[in-house]
Every structure is written in C-alpha cells, then in structure tokens.
Amino acid sequence: MTANALRLPPEQAAHLLGHYRAGVAAKRRRLVLGMVVLAIAVVLAGIGGEVDIPKFLANSHRLPAYVWNLAPPLSWANLGNDIAEWFWNFDGWLLLLGDTLLIAYLGTLLGVGGAFVLCFAASANLERRPWIRFVARRLLEFCRTVPELVFALLFVMAFGLGALPGFLALAIHTMGALGKLFAEVVENIDMKPVEGTIAAGAGRLVSIRFAVLPQVLSNFASYALLRFEINVRSAAVMGFVGAGGIGSDLMVAIRKFYYTDVSAMLIMIIATVMVIDLLTEQLRHRLIGLGDRT
Amino acid sequence: MTGPRWTTGVEAAAIRARYPAAFEGTRERIAAAAIVATMLALAGLAVWRLDVSFARLGTGLVQIAAIVGGMFPPTPGTHLAVFMHALGETLAIAFLGTLTGALIALPLGLLAAKTIVPNVFAHFAVRRVLDTIRGVDVLIWALIFINVVGLGPFAGILAIAASDTGSFGKLFSEAIENADRKPVDGVLSTGGSALHAIRWGLVPQVVPVIASQILYYFESNTRSATIIGIVGAGGIGLHLAEQIRVLEWGQVAFLVLLILVTVAIIDLVSSRLRFAIIGRSTVEVG
The missing domain is CATH 1.10.3720.10 (MetI-like)
Structure with missing residues (x-):
C-alpha cells in the first residue's frame, strides 16, 4: 500500500526506507543513551546530595503547614488592628x-x-x-x-x-x-x-x-x-x-x-x-x- | 612651525549658525548636572545613614592586606578529602535542584502560556505566583527549607528547585508562546490530532530552547550552590564560611580557587552542550 502511494520502484523504496529507519534508529539510540547518562547522573547526585525520599515524604506535610503558618490570623471584623499587629514593626x-x-x-x-x-x-x-x-x-x-x-x-x-x-x-x-x-x-x-x-x-x-x-x-x-x-x-x-x-x-x-x-x-x-x-x-x-x- | 590657528569671531559665529545643535542644549546640560547632583546627594545620604567612616575603611584595608598575605600559598590543609566531597555535594545540589525545578515548572509554564490556556485569569494567577516565587532569593528559600527538612544538602536542592521553578515557569511559558503556529497548523491540516500537533508541531520547536535554558541555569546554579552552604544548606559554602571564621586564609584561598576552577569547567561543558543542542547562534536566555 505504502509502496503504491510512493510510486517508486520497490528496490529504491526499500533503499530509502532503510536509510530513513537507520536515521531514526540512530536518533533513538542517542536519545536512549542520553537518558541513561541522565539517570546515572541523577542517582549519583541523589547519593551525593543525601536525598532521602522516605524522609522527605514523611516530613512533606510540614511545607504546607509552614506556608499556612506564615499567614497571620486575620479576621474580617478586626482587619485594621490585625494588619497593624502583623506589621507591628513596620517603621x-x-x-x-x-x-x-x-x-x-x-x-x-x-x-x-x-x-x-x-x-x-x-x-x-x-x-x-x-x-x-x-x-x-x-x-x-x-x-x-x-x-x-x-x-x-x-x-x-x-x-x-x-x-x-x-x-x-x-x-x-x-x-x-x-x-x-x-x-x-x-x-x-x-x-x-x-x-x-x-x-x-x-x-x-x-x-x-x-x-x-x-x-x-x-x-x-x-x-x-x-x-x-x-x-x-x-x-x-x-x-x-x-x-x-x-x-x-x-x-x-x-x-x-x-x-x-x-x-x-x-x-x-x-x-x-x-x-x-x-x-x-x-x-x-x-x-x-x-x-x-x- | 605654526601654532594652532584660533577661529576668529566671525568664523565662530558662522560655525555656530551652521551647527546649532552642537552649541545649544543648555537645558540638557542643566538636566545632566541635576542628575549628577542628585546622585551625589543620594550617595552622601547613604554614607551618612550607613555610618561609613573613613577610619574604619582604613583599618579594614590594612586587615585586607594581611588577609591576602595570609592566602599565599593556598593549601587544602588536612581537609582535601572533605573539601572534594563537599564539591561533589555542591554539584549534586545544583544538578538535582535544576532538574527538579524544571520538572515542576513544565506544567506551570504550560498553564502560564497564553497560547495554551486562553483563560486570562488562569494565566494571570499562575504568572503572579511565579513572580512571587522569583522575588524570594535562593538564600531565603534555603533558610525556609532548612526549617522544613533540616540542615544539609537536601534543603539546598529544594531551595534551588523552588527558586528555579519561578524563573523556569516564566521562561518556558515565553518559549511556548514564541513558538511558531505554522507547524502546528500544518500537522492539523494533514489530519493530525491535537496530541500529534503538540508532539510534531510544538515539541521540536520548544525542546531545544528549554534544554538550553536548563543548561544555562545549571551553570548559574553551580554558583548559587557554592554559597547556600553559608546558611547551612550543604555544599562547599559551609566549609568556606567555617574556614573564614577560624581565619585559615590559606584554606580559604584554596576553596575559592576550587570554586573558580569548577565554575569555569561547568561553564565550558555546558556552553559546548548548549551550542550542540541549538547550533552556534546567540541564545536569548534570562
């Protein structure tokens, strides 16, 4: 079907297709090689950087809690005073x-x-x-x-x-x-x-x-x-x-x-x-x- | 030997008439003088307000001379292994921080791109969040993450990742917005789906730009990673701060040289890689 659409002599089509496939395969190989190098680098850096995923996951609730704590206690009724309290040392x-x-x-x-x-x-x-x-x-x-x-x-x-x-x-x-x-x-x-x-x-x-x-x-x-x-x-x-x-x-x-x-x-x-x-x-x-x- | 011939009054008047622009412009001169005066006044205010005394400047310069004298010869002392390990840690922090920041920023960059998310409020909100993240210095992030995960390189990785998320989000969204619509339209016109259009129309344009930006930030993060140790977030900065505090100037000089050489090597490697990815054209980054 494809060969018909191309309207090329079969041997020439096969030749071109072979070239195309080789080109794609070379590109794929380079990509895979790059990914492998990247993965190795990540693992090495993870060891060097003392990355501890379980510890991070166990403590990860602290980050939202920290951000939550950054927000001051503001109430609508007493907004002016609350803001004054928040920026107590504004000057x-x-x-x-x-x-x-x-x-x-x-x-x-x-x-x-x-x-x-x-x-x-x-x-x-x-x-x-x-x-x-x-x-x-x-x-x-x-x-x-x-x-x-x-x-x-x-x-x-x-x-x-x-x-x-x-x-x-x-x-x-x-x-x-x-x-x-x-x-x-x-x-x-x-x-x-x-x-x-x-x-x-x-x-x-x-x-x-x-x-x-x-x-x-x-x-x-x-x-x-x-x-x-x-x-x-x-x-x-x-x-x-x-x-x-x-x-x-x-x-x-x-x-x-x-x-x-x-x-x-x-x-x-x-x-x-x-x-x-x-x-x-x-x-x-x-x-x-x-x-x-x- | 004739001396310089002075222009006569008549000639001067003629020149004046012919090139008015060169002789007038008193207003601009006054404006320039006013700017210079304001700048000097501001400098005077700064010197007064910051309590800069020339006596302190003098004694300090004497101290500096003594410090520089103590820096020769640079020596690792007995800590060579420790320093090299810290250097590796620094590189690991820069590498993982950049990578994590890029991974987090990718979806945010898509959300912040006008061409992908036409909703004005959505991309406005995402952009303001990214601006806020970027407005906080990496050292402040480091201190905050030390509170969350404790002292050590992991806090440094997270700090660099956080501060990079802000920058990358903005840069990625711009890269996506600047992409040409025509390849996307071309893929759609030959019967491709939206997913095909992204894979074959958008990705080939955007990936090289993004990759070169990531590499560029890896370079600059190597510098940042050398200093976040000063506040306790791992890497060589911790040792540098320590050696400065105990006045071991030879070891300080060694560490500074180590940092300079490392940064130079990383710059070289990453600019080679960048050129390999995008070709030898000038890249607009940052």
Missing part, C-alpha cells in the same frame, strides 16, 4: 529596607565607577597593548566569578559587622559584571568619531570624552540600572552574613520561627523589588528613547 523594617536600598545604591555607584575606569582598558578597539587588556579582563572575571557573599564574608572579617562590607562586596561584584558588559558596548562603537578626534589632535582622554562617551552613555546607564535591580535583591540577603540591611532581621525571624514576621518582611521585600523593577524599567525605556533622539 523599623521600612528603615532597614531603606538601608538595604542605600547599600544597593552605593554598591552599584562604586561598581559602575570601577567598571567605567576598567572597561576602556579591557576593550580591544581602544587598548592596543594586549597585556593590559589581559590583566583588565582577568581582573574583571575574578571579580564577577567569586560570589558576592564570599566577598561579604571576607569583608565582614576585615571591616567588622555593618553596611560597609555589604556595599563593598556588591561594588566589587558589580564592577566585574558591568566591566565586561561595558567593554562589549565599547567594542561595538563606530570608530569614525574616534579617528576624527585623533586626527584633530586629541589625546586618549579627550577622544574618549567626545567620541566614545556620546555613543555608549545611554547603554552604560541602562546596564547600570539593570544591575541596580539585581543588587537590591542581593542587598536584601547581605544581612545573612552580617553585612547590613534587612537580611539579619529576616534571618533571625526565620531561624526563630517568628512566622508572621517572616511573611511581613517577605511581603515588604517583594513589594520593594517589584516597585524598583517597574521604576528602573520606565527609566531605561526613557533612556533608550533619549539615546535614539539625540
């Missing part, structure tokens, strides 16, 4: 959240400064000496690969508890992450204005100021704002290692099972993060629009 937490935002801001600002200084040395079109480029790139790579919490831990030992180690750790990580992105932006610029300024006798700094900066500034600002969003989230957990902000209160509340405090603080953090996201998105869109207009 204090708001102040801590403000500190968290300031840590994120200062960390971003310093990091942007560092990235701005280093990005020109790391981009191939503005830095002809390969060894300087190499050093700048490896430095940026190191700064962004070491997790910021590790820097925070180290800085807490060096500077003592408080916001200072927190924003320094954020600044170093931001410098590494943004330096790479900034260098990529710089590498994509139009080189004609640079040649123009050099032809007119400008030095390195002047040509960066008048030929490079106008091309890259809106992109730099957009990336910096994006990083600020990320840093707000990171700053919220800096307190876990004693590096300032709302994190330390949150950790204490979680560790001591102050359920309603945990949910109140989480709601405040999530709301703040959402508001910051919205604001920076607006700003970034305006910036990019502005960049197009000029």
Whole structure:
C-alpha cells in the first residue's frame, strides 16, 4: 500500500526506507543513551546530595503547614488592628529596607565607577597593548566569578559587622559584571568619531570624552540600572552574613520561627523589588528613547 | 612651525549658525548636572545613614592586606578529602535542584502560556505566583527549607528547585508562546490530532530552547550552590564560611580557587552542550 502511494520502484523504496529507519534508529539510540547518562547522573547526585525520599515524604506535610503558618490570623471584623499587629514593626523594617536600598545604591555607584575606569582598558578597539587588556579582563572575571557573599564574608572579617562590607562586596561584584558588559558596548562603537578626534589632535582622554562617551552613555546607564535591580535583591540577603540591611532581621525571624514576621518582611521585600523593577524599567525605556533622539 | 590657528569671531559665529545643535542644549546640560547632583546627594545620604567612616575603611584595608598575605600559598590543609566531597555535594545540589525545578515548572509554564490556556485569569494567577516565587532569593528559600527538612544538602536542592521553578515557569511559558503556529497548523491540516500537533508541531520547536535554558541555569546554579552552604544548606559554602571564621586564609584561598576552577569547567561543558543542542547562534536566555 505504502509502496503504491510512493510510486517508486520497490528496490529504491526499500533503499530509502532503510536509510530513513537507520536515521531514526540512530536518533533513538542517542536519545536512549542520553537518558541513561541522565539517570546515572541523577542517582549519583541523589547519593551525593543525601536525598532521602522516605524522609522527605514523611516530613512533606510540614511545607504546607509552614506556608499556612506564615499567614497571620486575620479576621474580617478586626482587619485594621490585625494588619497593624502583623506589621507591628513596620517603621523599623521600612528603615532597614531603606538601608538595604542605600547599600544597593552605593554598591552599584562604586561598581559602575570601577567598571567605567576598567572597561576602556579591557576593550580591544581602544587598548592596543594586549597585556593590559589581559590583566583588565582577568581582573574583571575574578571579580564577577567569586560570589558576592564570599566577598561579604571576607569583608565582614576585615571591616567588622555593618553596611560597609555589604556595599563593598556588591561594588566589587558589580564592577566585574558591568566591566565586561561595558567593554562589549565599547567594542561595538563606530570608530569614525574616534579617528576624527585623533586626527584633530586629541589625546586618549579627550577622544574618549567626545567620541566614545556620546555613543555608549545611554547603554552604560541602562546596564547600570539593570544591575541596580539585581543588587537590591542581593542587598536584601547581605544581612545573612552580617553585612547590613534587612537580611539579619529576616534571618533571625526565620531561624526563630517568628512566622508572621517572616511573611511581613517577605511581603515588604517583594513589594520593594517589584516597585524598583517597574521604576528602573520606565527609566531605561526613557533612556533608550533619549539615546535614539539625540 | 605654526601654532594652532584660533577661529576668529566671525568664523565662530558662522560655525555656530551652521551647527546649532552642537552649541545649544543648555537645558540638557542643566538636566545632566541635576542628575549628577542628585546622585551625589543620594550617595552622601547613604554614607551618612550607613555610618561609613573613613577610619574604619582604613583599618579594614590594612586587615585586607594581611588577609591576602595570609592566602599565599593556598593549601587544602588536612581537609582535601572533605573539601572534594563537599564539591561533589555542591554539584549534586545544583544538578538535582535544576532538574527538579524544571520538572515542576513544565506544567506551570504550560498553564502560564497564553497560547495554551486562553483563560486570562488562569494565566494571570499562575504568572503572579511565579513572580512571587522569583522575588524570594535562593538564600531565603534555603533558610525556609532548612526549617522544613533540616540542615544539609537536601534543603539546598529544594531551595534551588523552588527558586528555579519561578524563573523556569516564566521562561518556558515565553518559549511556548514564541513558538511558531505554522507547524502546528500544518500537522492539523494533514489530519493530525491535537496530541500529534503538540508532539510534531510544538515539541521540536520548544525542546531545544528549554534544554538550553536548563543548561544555562545549571551553570548559574553551580554558583548559587557554592554559597547556600553559608546558611547551612550543604555544599562547599559551609566549609568556606567555617574556614573564614577560624581565619585559615590559606584554606580559604584554596576553596575559592576550587570554586573558580569548577565554575569555569561547568561553564565550558555546558556552553559546548548548549551550542550542540541549538547550533552556534546567540541564545536569548534570562
């Protein structure tokens, strides 16, 4: 039947069909092999990660119970007072959240400064000496690969508890992450204005100021704002290692099972993060629009 | 040797007339100055509010120099076996966490995709839930799961799975929404059922994208898994925090180097795999 529909000589049809079947079989074999490798990896990782399914199942009722406990006792008749009770430390937490935002801001600002200084040395079109480029790139790579919490831990030992180690750790990580992105932006610029300024006798700094900066500034600002969003989230957990902000209160509340405090603080953090996201998105869109207009 | 020739007043006026845009824009200058002033004022507020003292900065920098000095040479001390075991644990946490998160997120991603579930309220609700999950940092999830299953790597796996569920749900739903309708229509037009249309029209488009996103998150979760140990959820972070607290800087340096090398290897392997899956085109992830 199939052979009739194909209207091919039987031997040619068989030949083609054989090829098709071999192709499908090879694909199947690859899929099965991949699945076997995945299964082995899962088992190994399960052993390494001390996964204990029976124990998990035996305790799994605790997660819904935990989430249930997070909900505060609210009653319709007494809603205002109940909410006031739930957010009993609203002013204090708001102040801590403000500190968290300031840590994120200062960390971003310093990091942007560092990235701005280093990005020109790391981009191939503005830095002809390969060894300087190499050093700048490896430095940026190191700064962004070491997790910021590790820097925070180290800085807490060096500077003592408080916001200072927190924003320094954020600044170093931001410098590494943004330096790479900034260098990529710089590498994509139009080189004609640079040649123009050099032809007119400008030095390195002047040509960066008048030929490079106008091309890259809106992109730099957009990336910096994006990083600020990320840093707000990171700053919220800096307190876990004693590096300032709302994190330390949150950790204490979680560790001591102050359920309603945990949910109140989480709601405040999530709301703040959402508001910051919205604001920076607006700003970034305006910036990019502005960049197009000029 | 003639010096630079200064433009005369007449010429300057002519240039000014010809290129007004280059000489005007005082308003923009004032706006730029205002932005810079606001940023500096905010920085000043931060320095005052966060109680940053330059004396502390100075003594801290001296301490840092001492710490960095103590880091050479990096040495595992007597804990090499323990550290390697912790590294394996870290990889296991990242791997299982990513996989579990992806498995949980798959049905959620389908629910959150407009093209699959046309009901506005359903996908709006699912999306807000995913946003909330994503808004909570992985370290907070780790602390919460420690309360549920106790200290150890299992809490770390669950924390990464939870935080990934939020991100994956959003990414998967976008991948499904961005899929081309035409292959699906093609399968339907040749007499295929809805199930056939999904298997032969949708899956071939969506699976490579999803697979590359999962690999990308495995990379980034390897980094996360190195730090969740700091709050007690298993992996190498626990040892790192411990060695920092007991001021064993040589071992701290060894652990940091171990993390850097591991992350680099995972990055390399996973980007190879990603390119193999989707071809050498730039992928939009995250």
